[in-house]
Amino acid sequence: MKIVVLYGGTSTERDVSLVTGRAVAGALTELGHDVLLVDPAVGDSPTGAREAIAAAAIGGKPPEPTGETGNALRAVAGAAVSGADVVFVALHGGTGEDGTVQGLLELAGKRYTGSGVLSCAIAMDKRASKLMFREAGVPTPDWRVVAGGSPGSPAGAGRSEPAGGFSARSCIVPGAPSFPVDLPRDLSPEQAASIAAELGGYPLIVKPNDQGSTVGLTVVQSEADLPEAIALAARYSRHVLVETFIPGRELTVAVLDGEPLPVVEIEPHSGLYDYESKYTSGRSDYTCPAKLPDDVAADLSELAVRAYAALGCAGYARVDFRLDDGHEPSCLEVNTVPGMTATSLVPMAAAAAGMTFPELTDRIIALALR
Template sequence: MKVLVLMGGISLERDVSLASGAAITSALQGNGHEVIAIDTAEGSRYLKESTRLISDDIKTAPPELGQLARYDRVQSLKIANLEELSDVDAVFLAFHGGSGEDGTIQALLDLAGKKYTGSGMLSSALCMNKAISKKLFERDDIPTPDWMLINKKDFDDELYELIRQEFSPPIIVKPNDQGSTVGLSLVEELDDYRKAIELACEVSDNVMIEEYIDGRELTVAILGERALPVVEILPKNKLYDYECKYTEGMCAYEYPAKIPDETTILIQDLGLRAFKTLECKGYARVDFRMDKEGRLYCLEVNTLPGMTKTSLVPKAAKAAGISFDQLIEQILQLAIED
């Protein structure tokens, strides 16, 4: 099968995407597929054995906005005009964040009539927008932490005081449309609220204020219609931040998680429900917090989860007896069969 792997793009999660793309490309080649890998921001093409040119190095912090400014946003969206797209059997999406995960690229591929991995345009857009996701969770009785959405144009002293009254520390402040904890802060003092909000406003027009759930960090991967074993995340920092996610040794993982069977079943059920609520397809990762009383809270659904050597979905697959190469093949087949 001839497969086009798209990665990189203009996103604060660009480095992670390139690392995922390198791993996916290698697995597809190992499975016997003819693979073309393209970084849509650079226009770079990596053919056959030249995949070593794809960087799999992830820095301990995301790229600066200024570093991304050099890329042509229009050029990065010219997917439908790619010569390689015309004769491939499927497109494997290795994007994280930005137009590669928010439904934009998915819409272009739909117009081109191409099969691609992961969720469609609508689901991708819903999952990228944390506020809309939470509204749908609440509609379908999927528990989620209390939250408030603010627009940076409306952020003034009056709104700041309202936030201080409504939310006692600690709280989570995060951009409404970013992943990999980019722009996210765990705020433990009232006097630090403003600084955290201003940080999030640097990367998004809309910022979410969210109740912090003190407890355990758990995640479940969905593959097709199956929930994989639950993974527990044990970061060295108090928060599972960008550094912990992508720096080896900064985080430990239990897979499967050491939790009661009934808790595992409940997380898997809630994960599948969230997956269906947001109309996801193919595969996704659903993130949870569990408080000290054992209550579960769904945080978000990631439609294009990481596929790096430290990523969570490959760990869940390994716990289910699925190798990385097998996981990539199953994701590809789900796209072909859709």
């Protein structure tokens, strides 16, 4: 089969995507497919699996947000994608995971892996996801939305937005409508105090509404640190979430074609599952299947499938949870293009279910063609 792997891209998760793309391309080549890799940051200049760009190693820090959307349009309209039987989307974050590239593939009449336009768009937007989780009875930490900034434009990032206002500018799709915010970016001390009280007090989590890899996220210990945390998150997103901090354990459940794979537990040495803990080897311990009472594991699996279904996901996805000391789960988010390096969490869960990495990639391709 002729397969194009879209990888790289322009998001802050570019480096991770380069590694995912190469790993997937390697596995698909091993299975005997005819594989080309295309980087939408560049356009339609395909490379073979062997020549594909390597991220030297995923660095300790993500690349700065640029606000650039690259040449995705040219990449999707180009000869390599046109000639492919199916496209494996290995782009994390930004336009590759928010439904935009999926929309281009739809317009080009191409089959592609994973979820469709709407599911990707909702999953990438944490606030929208949380509203859907609530509707579906999936517990999620309580939150408030604060006006953010405009990625790639440090000047724009300083703008504050009136509470309740709609803005015509969006970081991803120029002209796309935005949603009302609960609070302006420059919180008054009274507003900060009332958010903290409503969300159960400090610590609080402050994060961009639509990033991945823990980019721009802060655990805020006191009110004095809130403005800086909001300013940081605002560099990456038009909207900032302030969320109740859930102490406890870090768990994730991969869902493949609507079925849960074994639960993975992550124990980051630093205490926070941040960019470095995710991508620098040896910084976190992983256990799969997680050591959990059977009923808790079953509960997490059921909630993961419910979250996947609530967002209308297809193919595969990874659902992230916190589990408090009373074994109450809280769903943080659904990742529609989860990491797929040979050491990522979805392949780890698949391995625990007896599936090799090439078998997993083959299954994802088969689901795209179904």
